[in-house]
């Protein structure tokens with residue numbers, strides 16, 4: 061057992077306040093509101109899941125959380141402090157504690173470096189132990205993600221997609237950061253290896269008190285590993301709550317539609333077609349709809365939905381939602 | 395489909411009788427590496443009929459992508475040899491001329507690559523990349539190509555495609571890039587589409603839409619689909635047949651319904667039992683103990699032996715891919731006596747996770 065951290069501090073490991081991130085379009089005539097007013101805390105030692113639409117801003121939030129991207133407005137605090145106020149060198153060492161593992165492993169691996177060299181690199185930059193000690197740690201990390209010795213000498217292009225993804229995971233884990241943003245890190249892995257990697261994540265969390273922000277499209281995975289989950293749609297959170305509650309008693313119509321669309325590994329005789337197919341035009345973050353952003357596709361939209369954006373409110377303890385009608389008793393798709 | 399008959403997955407893309415669009419026989423690939431020559435895949439045999447939708451599943455690193463790339467002869471620089479035949483509409487893709495291959499690749503057989511960011515060229519706009527595929531293979535004007543590109547971007551669910559068509563790949567989210575790849579692969583109306591993890595970056599509602607599009611194209615244009623994926627839910631959703639690979643070999647080939655309910659190979663069963671749906675929340679996830687043998691030192695006989703709880707004396711003999719009745723094939727001599735569990739029967743209390751109220 062590692063020593064228990066002295067007196068757990070109260071403040072969350074990350075606080076996000078009214079975060080906005082905008083990008084210019086190619087023709088520079090419009091802005092993409094990739095993230096548009098998001099508020100949440102990540103609690104120390106938890107796994108915080110983010111699910112939602114493709115293109116809704118999940119990766120952008122992840123990059124902002126580890127300061128790979130500057131927010132256009134709003135604030136992100138780590139442990140109650142604003143890292144951008146730190147001196148340059150303090151900021152650099154601070155960043156080591158907040159890592160991100162990207163969706164695309166190729167972006168993180170240098171094609172000219174062997175796998176072992178890639179995993180060693182962050183340890184070398186951090187000047188951890190002796191050369192022999194670093195090499196031992198790097199090999200052990202590769203072993204833990206199921207890549208034996210021989211892989212160390214290979215180059216990225218000689219690995220399969222899932223093997224590269226595991227190298228990137230090994231690399232982030234060697235540094236023992238406090239928080240890791242995991243962006244679709246297990247999508248490229250088969251069920252069995254996915255189980256092993258997720259168990260490894262859980263072990264490290266238990267032993268070292270790691271915090272994870274887990275971005276994924278895999279609902280079974282997110283519901284298995286996270287304590288809380290946020291649902292994103294077009295640059296905003298539409299729902300946030302304990303995983304159990306969001307999974308079993310979702311409050312937002314988008315969440316309900318999302319959950320119903322999960323493909324399930326059942327034979328045809330056992331399939332029920334309970335899927336809610338979202339109709340209507342898919343809006344763009346360049347010019348989002350007025351009022352509630354989901355209204356162009358929401359089966360329950362009313363006149364009010366176009367006029368006024370719904371408030372972000374805590375409808376049940378710890379369970380937040382942005383929908384005018386989420387508290388209607390008969391508010392259910394079926 | 396007959397009147398009054400329940401919707402049967404097996405009924406479409408019939409595999410019995412229909413002349414295959416592609417027959418792969420004895421396909422294998424070897425690589426040169428610093429440690430010698432490695433046999434990455436071997437003895438791969440399967441057929442795909444026009445309009446058939448086949449899922450290819452298997453352990454990470456078992457050779458799924460390499461098999462797809464071999465069919466299109468997109469081979470890495472250190473490739474040391476290709477064995478076997480790939481008969482596509484009477485042409486052997488393994489031995490045809492480079493010129494014949496170029497005429498087929500992208501037009502008659504298209505591929506959606508596993509890593510959309512690396513497959514897209516960062517210096518060209520996405521619209522340019524899609525339209526070029528069309529212009530290389532057809533005699534079409536710039537304006538027509540652009541109009542078709544816009545239409546295809548809309549079909550894959552890109553919002554405001556006219557404002558996205560001139561974006562560069564880095565300006566798009568992971569899932570948008572993946573959809574651009576899908577649009578590029580479909581634009582020439584291929585007879586065979588090899589889709590390598592085409593929906594991993596998509597949320598489930600967009601995924602459902604893309605799967606519907608693929609199903610529609612396979613039914614209306616008879617495009618055959620070879621869908622490589624780790625998502626067994628996706629296989630169940632649109633495929634008619636499931637081929638399972640392990641350590642460079644095909645180890646099972648069966649209809650999706652049969653494979654899910656009553657797998658015949660212990661590896662397939664182990665994979666199905668690893669589904670997170672089957673285990674209680676926050677508990678440890680099941681996985682198959684042990685590890686795939688190293689490519690450099692493959693054992694003789696059954697390659698799954700060291701991890702198989704059913705291994706006995708006799709398993710060290712070479713395992714052929716044998717007929718198992720009803721058109722099924724399996725690479726395990728004990729298949730008839732083992733009664734292996736499939737993807738059903740979760741433990742009593744654990745309802746499938748994340749299923750909306752019904």
Ligand SMILES: Nc1ncnc2c1ncn2[C@@H]1O[C@H](COP(=O)(O)OP(=O)(O)OP(=O)(O)O)[C@@H](O)[C@H]1O
Pocket residue numbers: 083084085092093094113114115116117118119120121345564565566567568569570595596597
């Ligand atoms: N560098 C950039 N320049 C311009 N637009 C960008 C840039 N990065 C992201 N965007 C846009 O911001 C929006 C959000 O993108 P983001 O990558 O965060 O989505 P996501 O939720 O991670 O989606 P996915 O699930 O598909 O990966 C998208 O509309 C995207 O096109």
Ligand SMILES: Nc1ncnc2c1ncn2[C@@H]1O[C@H](COP(=O)(O)OP(=O)(O)OP(=O)(O)O)[C@@H](O)[C@H]1O
Pocket residue numbers: 217218219220221222223248250425426427432434452453454455456457458459460461470471472508689
């Ligand atoms: N250029 C290469 N040189 C040497 N070995 C290679 C090369 N490319 C792939 N391999 C090896 O061949 C095997 C098969 O790779 P492939 O990419 O086909 O796996 P895959 O089944 O697609 O896996 P994943 O699900 O992880 O994408 C892997 O063990 C991989 O390491």
Ligand code: SF4
Pocket residue numbers: 312313314352353354355356358359360361362365370382383384385386
């Ligand atoms: S506010 Fe209106 S449009 Fe938005 S989710 Fe609720 S009911 Fe639907």
Ligand code: SF4
Pocket residue numbers: 659660661696697698699700702703704705706709713725726727728
């Ligand atoms: S041949 Fe033997 S070791 Fe191989 S899968 Fe069958 S029972 Fe297991």
Ligand SMILES: [Mg+2]
Pocket residue numbers: 118119120163243567568569
């Ligand atoms: Mg993303």
Ligand SMILES: [Mg+2]
Pocket residue numbers: 220221222458459460508590
């Ligand atoms: Mg692959």
